[in-house]
Amino acid sequence: MTGAQQSRWAAAAMPVTALLFLWVFSWGHVMAEIDSANMTALQKHVSFFDRNKDGIITPSETIEGVVAIGCDIAFARDFAARVHAILGPKTSPVDVPLPHLSIYNEYIYKGMHGSDTGALDANGRFVPSKFKEIFSKHAKTKPYALTHLEVKELILANRDPNDPQSWVAPIKEWGLIYDLAHDKNGYLSKDSVRGIYDGNVFVKLEEERKSTQCVTWQNLTLI
Known part of the structure; x- marks a missing residue:
């Protein structure tokens, strides 16, 4: 970021x-x-x-x-x-x-806050059918990934008109994950989105960061 x-x-x-x-x-x-x-x-x-x-x-x-x-x-x-x-x-x-x-x-x-995708139920359990809807409704460029504009569309589509206070959290959460996890072509993959819900995307990001630091350190020692 x-x-x-x-x-x-x-x-x-x-x-x-x-x-x-x-x-x-x-x-x-x-x-x-x-x-x-x-x-x-x-x-x-x-x-x-x-x-x-x-x-x-x-x-x-x-x-x-x-x-x-x-x-x-x-x-x-x-x-x-x-x-x-x-x-x-x-x-x-x-x-x-x-x-x-x-x-x-x-x-x-x-x-838990409102204006979310419904991919987690009221108890925080994963709902596969709602997760699939994220891509069937919003992944228009590629079937298994979201562009920056599609992420924005996803956020807007899930806003609860009766709960305006819940609109801010999804913007920050999805914005942060998109900035950190999108690929070099600007796509947020289905695997990364799935990883948001169970935390695996965080583990992957930490591993990638450690790997990058290791490579950088190795390169510096060779100069």
Whole structure:
């Protein structure tokens, strides 16, 4: 992602003071209950950012995960601030001490928003028929990929007219994934879109980034 693109997505992010981040990063917590063998697609999606796999995603873990998929640290901090301010209170158990900024994977379904594709149901489970509709309705240039314009069309087609507040999240989510995962010809493949829902696209992006860094390092040592 270019600096200009990251600045565009970060522009609407909620600012959080350095003091608050230090407070959150040093906050201790116990392991959350999470059955990794029976995760929903949505739980797998967010589990990528649960770097220590304890069922609880802290802002620092989200920052680490966002950097791992190819974003710069400034964007990652702004992204984490916005996401945790929204999802932390929604997914935190009532008996967890304030400030409720960590995201609990067990309750991530409570953070689902409207104006989405329907490829995840209300509990975060994958819905194959709705996933197929993404391409049958919007993949007009190639049957198994989406162009930038087709992604925009997809977002607009799924807007809930009765819930305007839900329009912003899909723009940011799809925009970020498109910027990071489209190929050199500008296509977002079906496999990449499928990987959005279960988090596999994040794993792939992290692996590609590590591979690129390794090649760059090797090239530098040969000069």
